[in-house]
Amino acid sequence: MEFGVFLLLICAPSFTSTLQVQDPWTPNITDLTFKNTDFAMNLYRKIADHHDDNIFFSPLSVSTAFVTLSLAARNSTYSEILSGLNLDMLDQTGQLEIIPQLFQYLHGNISQDGALKLEQGTSLFVDLHFHVEKAFSDQIKQFFDAHIENVDFGNAEMSKEIINKHVRRKTGDKVKELVTSIEPLTRMMLINTIFFQGAWESPFDPDSTKMSRFYVDKYNIVQVQMMLISDSFYISTDEELKTKVLRLPYLGGAAMLIVLPDSHIDYTLIDDEINAERFLHWIKNMKKKKLEVHLPKFNLEQSYPMHNILPAIGIQDVFRDTANFTGLSQEPGLKVSQVLHKAVIEVNEKGTVAAAATSVGFTPYSLPTTFIVNRPFFFFIYHEATNSLLFMGRMVDPTQK
Ligand SMILES: *[C@@H]1O[C@H](CO)[C@@H](O)[C@H](O)[C@H]1NC(C)=O
Ligand SMILES: *[C@@H]1O[C@H](CO)[C@@H](O)[C@H](O)[C@H]1NC(C)=O
């Protein structure tokens, strides 16, 4: 059973908007997911700039939360959000609602397969004394099925408890204390949660799991619980990046893509090379192969103060006194004070007993017969029908959460 949770939190407020009318090109979901993937890689690089540790986050949650927020933003506050999310190109149509609508469609497409347990939700907590424009709350309901609730931020303890309780419920109890303190001037919090639970199409046999070495770097070797499975899987080789790519499917239309640099390659060299085009290239050029896969069990729990990271990709105005959120309220001075993102994942053997994949396709000669994940690797959890990236991570040391 595999299992990820993410959680995103934005405190605050304010907003405006400016749109340019150009050609009648209408972007579709394919265009959206491509842009989203490049945003994910940009965000990943900014997170990776801050440290060398394990990384795990949900780019889709960050985009969804900010697209929600963009509905209240005006002028440069609006355009910065869109260009930061890499969505400005899609906005050139002059159709104001095209981006929220695409997100709505995307969400519909992803949640269409009942076997895939993916729940995404956006919630807005607004101070009791704060008047939210009805047009804004209507739009959020329409596109994001958002939950809106008044809380008394003057009573920090009580509002914290209300919000954390909401988050616990939305994440199946996986994210317990998201909010640790509430600043006195907080007027609004926007919270986006995503909860994913996937069962491997071919589960690993727990009896085959053994302690084994994982080479964190030249000097550090740790012992991990290494899972083992022999089956047919899709695999490809990226000769240029000197990495191998393996797809481990879940039941219900999602998959994990594992990107493993060759042992003599420094994984950080790959950071600059991953983008949407490469990602699509990897998944489109896979061949099925009988394979022995060794993959460490791991748990990750990562939190990121996005308010410190997003300015690096150009989303700055929302955090400043100059923020224009007049779409949310006519009352001036609203800004976002905090954006917390927390993601949790557990990777282990489990899954429902699925019929083993049987058909073995052509086997290109250069592909290996074993895939041993015993050194730092990247992983991507994505929805296959739309190629939409749900989560992304880098595992450097599986013994660290
Ligand atoms: C915010 O944007 C709106 C709409 O563009 C504009 O009319 C208003 O003057 C702006 N307010 C501030 C404070 O920048
Ligand atoms: C989306 O539009 C592009 C052209 O912009 C096209 O190539 C692609 O097939 C379309 N995808 C879908 C799912 O309609």
Ligand SMILES: *[C@@H]1O[C@H](CO)[C@@H](O)[C@H](O)[C@H]1NC(C)=O
């Ligand atoms: C906001 O945008 C409107 C419309 O484009 C423009 O007229 C106005 O000057 C802008 N306001 C600010 C404060 O930038």
Ligand SMILES: *[C@@H]1O[C@H](CO)[C@@H](O)[C@H](O)[C@H]1NC(C)=O
């Ligand atoms: C999937 O996306 C298409 C647009 O590409 C949309 O028309 C359709 O309604 C979506 N499906 C669901 C179930 O939302």
